[in-house]
Amino acid sequence: MATIYEVSKLAGVSLATVSRVTSNNALVSEKTRQKVMDAMEQLGYRPNSIAQSLASRRTNSVGILVSELHGPFFGQMMSGIETELRAAGKHVIITTGHSEEDKEKDGIEFLKSRNCDALIVHVEAVSDDYLRDLCRGDIPVYIMSRLVPELEENCISLDNELGGYLATKAVIDQGHTDIAYIAGQQFKADARNRLIGHKRALAEHNIPFKDSLVYMGDFKETGGSEGLKHFVDNKQSFTALVCANDEIASGAMTCARELGFALPQDLSVIGFDNVILARYMYPKLTTIDNPVNEMGQMAAKLVLKNVYQQDKLVIKQIFEPGLISRDSVLSR
Amino acid sequence: MATIYEVSKLAGVSLATVSRVTSNNALVSEKTRQKVMDAMEQLGYRPNSIAQSLASRRTNSVGILVSELHGPFFGQMMSGIETELRAAGKHVIITTGHSEEDKEKDGIEFLKSRNCDALIVHVEAVSDDYLRDLCRGDIPVYIMSRLVPELEENCISLDNELGGYLATKAVIDQGHTDIAYIAGQQFKADARNRLIGHKRALAEHNIPFKDSLVYMGDFKETGGSEGLKHFVDNKQSFTALVCANDEIASGAMTCARELGFALPQDLSVIGFDNVILARYMYPKLTTIDNPVNEMGQMAAKLVLKNVYQQDKLVIKQIFEPGLISRDSVLSR
DNA sequence: TTGTAAGCGTTATCAG
């Protein structure tokens, strides 16, 4: 591979000048620029990004930490991030935290050791304090889908309370008043806020909140099936089921069918996230849109703006969820 | 951040010695090693990976090119690759090709410019010739889910012909003889081979192959719905539908239901890939397992072995698909 | 507008 040295020789200019034309930021006369370009072309020169990084103290890489590499949620998120960053010539280094504290911290260390210019993390297990500490370090960190007090500037998040509210309101608007709720793990802020939104919707419509109609599950299919069984075992009666995410809804629907419910006639179900599989389910799932892809793009823009000085980018830090009506909620 | 220089000073040894203990490969006396370790500890020293790369001409990064970052198929694949590589202290730089020739080539160039030690690519649009050329270059390239003639050594692939055979055989074994098939785009080798397997299964069971029962679609939901409509519009009669992948199956099932079919009573459907959503569909989809996750791991092992000299790893280049029986195929 | 030269933080080669 040709080096900048050979280019400078062939073009008959100094190293510095070649560097100037490649980085395209300093003033070089059109004539010399052309000479240099020709030489580069002729030698098939491509700058060595490692050497560039070492000298400029900038790697043009941003580290991404997600819980999992698979799953529609993270897929959308990474997709949004990568598209935006790639277009700007930056690359993403991706690693996983598996929603476990140790692994999340480990992933972050790993990324830091890789000299990323910035980090975009989706962490669930690590504490707010840890994050505040982390943000005090020398590498900029941006946080996805989580609003950390004192770190609002670094967060891209969804208004989960509103989402929870909208979900429950959607079934109330269809005439339901006996409404069960399967929640996510309450150590996760989004799960907590969605539940709060649920309660607000009930209160606003004068429907008394009953503990017996809430099941604390987790964000997985099994959470849904266990939740539904729990309600049935306890002889609760309800015509609508609000689920804290789509996977829960899927598990609950499968289970409901096994227990002999006709869907959506005997039971209306609403999810949250509008993850791809919501479209594939039967009946197609009514749910709350979580614009993860856009949020991913926005996180990328945030780093482009703050870290790479792309000043005119407009940033939006809090996103609003919206109702996606499909076939799983029936009017009473 | 402390540098190797400060460590060497504090430990009272030379740069070279510090380097020896960090890279842990040369012989250093236990005593000096300890001194150095202490100094590193005390300074919170972490080697600068960029400088290491520049000096050692090795980045410890492997470039991954997938068609999309979202979607269960690629999720599984990346997951397999990342887990394995991360455990070995290597990192992955991920980018996308969107199944378009230009973008795939572009992605590869991007990765090359990033000085990756190796590339693992899942490309669909680029020609075999291009890949053969690419492999002649100085950076090792490994190819996922595609068997390129003359490049067998660099490929990790699935026996798609066998998979296609197994899918069709599965419905034949359940007593079906009128079998429709919705294929994927025939410029993709896997789509072609699955169809060949389908034909072999028919032939082996003395079921005449009829052109009218094959629809050339694409690997998406819409391919499934269009295919099914096509057969119905042409008044074809069939009791089983074999789909070239799960998304096609999903589209076909949704469409079938809209057309008034009861599933699986009126129509048995089988998919291919055993992508996560297969579990979520109703009825749960019978399909062919495509062990993408394992294949991803294996690709990673291949680079660990060939590029990073982890010699004792055992490599398997061709994977076998298997039948996953669920609820969407009914016995006649 | 262009050139000179000093880093950037390591690894690797050679002596000792």
Added chain:
DNA sequence: CTGATAACGCTTACAA
């Protein structure tokens, strides 16, 4: 087993 010292390929003051 340890130490000098020259790369690695580029960026960036500073000078001209």
